[in-house]
Each structure stands twice: as structure tokens, then as C-alpha cells.
Amino acid sequence: MDIATAAKIGAGLAAIGAGLAAIGVGTIFGMYLQGALRNPEADAKMGGRLIFGFAVTEALGLIAAVVALALAFS
Template identity: 65%
Template sequence: MDVEAAKMIGAGIAAIGTGAAGIGVGNLFGQYLQGALRNPSASDGQFGRLIFGFAVTEALGIFALLISLLLLFAV
């Protein structure tokens, strides 16, 4: 296998994590909204956890994108 082809395949596989982060964020906010509609009084207490989960999920997505770009251009 050619080295350039292996780099492209590895970068494509690493970029899957970016799409998975988008799915995770959608799931996170959807579950929060569902819980907030069921019990509106408890939604204020869960908002901090929602923002923390959002930040961690987005950080993992950005990390996956960074790894993909490093595989393409730095290695």
C-alpha cells in the first residue's frame, strides 16, 4: 500500500469522530429537552451538567479533527 493512501485512509477514519461528536451533541440536547419537558422544575439544576457535557463532547470532536489534519499534513 502506498504511504499517501494510508495517510488518507487514516485521516478519513479519524474524521469519523467529528461526525460522532455532532451526533453526541444532538443526543445530549435532545435528552435534556425531553427531561426538561417532563419535569420543568428540575431543568435548572441539570443545565450546568448539560453545558459540561456539551463542552466535553465538542472537545472530543475538535480533537478528532485535529488528529485527522495532523495525519494529512504533518506526518
């Protein structure tokens, strides 16, 4: 296996990380809505954690996408 083929396989595996980040964001917002609907008073406390969790998950997805593109075009 040459280096170009290995890079393309690595790019495909890194692209999976970007897709999994989308699943993570959906899970974060789904769990937030479940908690907010069960206990509306705790909504204000969970808002900051929601935004932080979304930002970290989305950043990891973007990093995976950048790595995939870097491997695919190098």
C-alpha cells in the same frame, strides 16, 4: 501500501469522529429538552450537566478533527 496512503485512510477515519461528535451533541440537547419538558423543576439541576456534556463532546470532536487534519497534511 505506502505511508501516505495509510495516513489518508487514517485521516478519513479520524474525520468520522468529528461527525459522530455532532450526533452526540444533538443527542445531549435532545435528552435535555425531553427531561426539562417532563420535569421543569429539575431544569436548574440539569443545566450544569448539559454544558459539561456539551463541552466534553465538542472537545472530543475537535480533537478528532485536528488529528484528521494532521494526518491529511503530514
